[in-house]
Amino acid sequence: MKVTILGCYSATPRTFTNPTSQVLEINNHIFLIDCGEGTQVELRRNKIRFSRINHIFISHLHGDHFYGLVGLVSTFRMLNRENPLHIYGPEGIKEAITLQLKLSNSWTDYPLHFHELTSEDSQVVFEDDKVIVSTIPLQHRIYCNGFLFQEKLGDRKLLMSKVLNYDIDKVYYKSIKKGKDVILDDGRIIPNSELTDDPAPAKSYAFCSDTKYDEEKIPLIQDVTTLYHESTFLESHKYLCDKTGHSTAIEAAKIAKKANVKNLILGHYSTRYGNIELFKEEAQTVFENVEIGDDGKVFKY
């Protein structure tokens, strides 16, 4: 699992910082999460192949999370994209994008599917045999969802040294990897546990931006491998959280601790701060395993 931060600052794009966007690579999928202005340039800068992006998840319709989307959709057209593109985001996102395409008389030649979200409860928005993606309802000034990406457990690992002790036809390997016992020709039963090892543990990633401190989401993100949680403010500006619908670094850390996550990445820093390392210092007073998200940083798990 690999997370590439394209941008993780709040409010407006600046000369050296970008608004929210990140790329998650998980179980052979590549997902784009949020798409602030300039995202397509950051994709190029981070050498993410545009053609690999088939699913884009938008948390909410504040500009710093989606003003780059229409440009990316347009660029896909100019690159002669043929694959369908799926966009998941709040109700209204379809109208915003299609109105601008209509005004420029530039309809996409590829299939463009909008999956508009309105539910206040968590719901599955994407699922295949490798990954399941569900929403994490967040408490912000406008309708907003985080997203939980969960690998599905792979097959059990064949222990070939054990398998070769018996005369087992290769056609049974697939069922053994699925957990089946083996019945030999002489009637003996070889338990699956003797022939296989557990699959690699399923990894999971929770993206939570933007949100005020809210413990209701904790059951949804319990035990995830990595939590990205917004931390717009340091403690010195905690009084702004309620009005703006944002969190402090310490609040992000409290959520990480209560949810027993393995890793916490911080981001969505207010542009008023010069030294973002302070966010890590404050968060680590509550939760040890904290990383500072920053534009261009890559995290592997």
Place this chain on the structure above:
Amino acid sequence: MKVTILGCYSATPRTFTNPTSQVLEINNHIFLIDCGEGTQVELRRNKIRFSRINHIFISHLHGDHFYGLVGLVSTFRMLNRENPLHIYGPEGIKEAITLQLKLSNSWTDYPLHFHELTSEDSQVVFEDDKVIVSTIPLQHRIYCNGFLFQEKLGDRKLLMSKVLNYDIDKVYYKSIKKGKDVILDDGRIIPNSELTDDPAPAKSYAFCSDTKYDEEKIPLIQDVTTLYHESTFLESHKYLCDKTGHSTAIEAAKIAKKANVKNLILGHYSTRYGNIELFKEEAQTVFENVEIGDDGKVFKY
């Protein structure tokens, strides 16, 4: 008069090139012309003070000319702008911007005035005592206007050495600068031409992007100080001009020559070319005084 090129490449923003946007400073006004994605970052990079921008002119609604507008409008709000902002552009621009502001529940606190354009004929869109701005109808795939910015002639220059030869009260200086003769107390008439010199010549700037080769606009831009004319293609791709509604460097130079402009700036290069100096070489086979526009370049007149 000063032109700052924020971006002048066609199609999509890339790591080191930006879509169309430029700043014109003329007679104490500052005008933003077109606003592709990333314009607000380029304004910062080029140290243009956001608060000085009160008028934005959008040629047409292709994404590379206006996808940065909504972000700039939003950033103005976050910067607590109070001055009115005037946006001039094709019909539909108001709906595109206001829909996105509505979805994010982020109305501007400052007055935002849209001046939607529909006329196929040249029209004056802005005028005060210093500058007059009018449209230049262009031939592109969708409704598109260039813009002509003309300084108004200033006052005549007082020749103090001559004025002091006579006993002229200072209260008459203003009328002398406006061109009036002077009647002395003894009845003598001093002709204005003896007391003043011509004002500095009025400068003018014509922005023409995007357009196919079209001689109809020549009377509108006759004798301008500087013409910015798109040159999307080199001669090798001239066959693409008609279909795409664009021009070659040589076509831009032909317009410059026929309109008898003093200076020509090229831009809106297709991103297929590596060496944009070739645009200058080709244009100079027709018109000598050619400059290559490029992101971050400043031209003074």
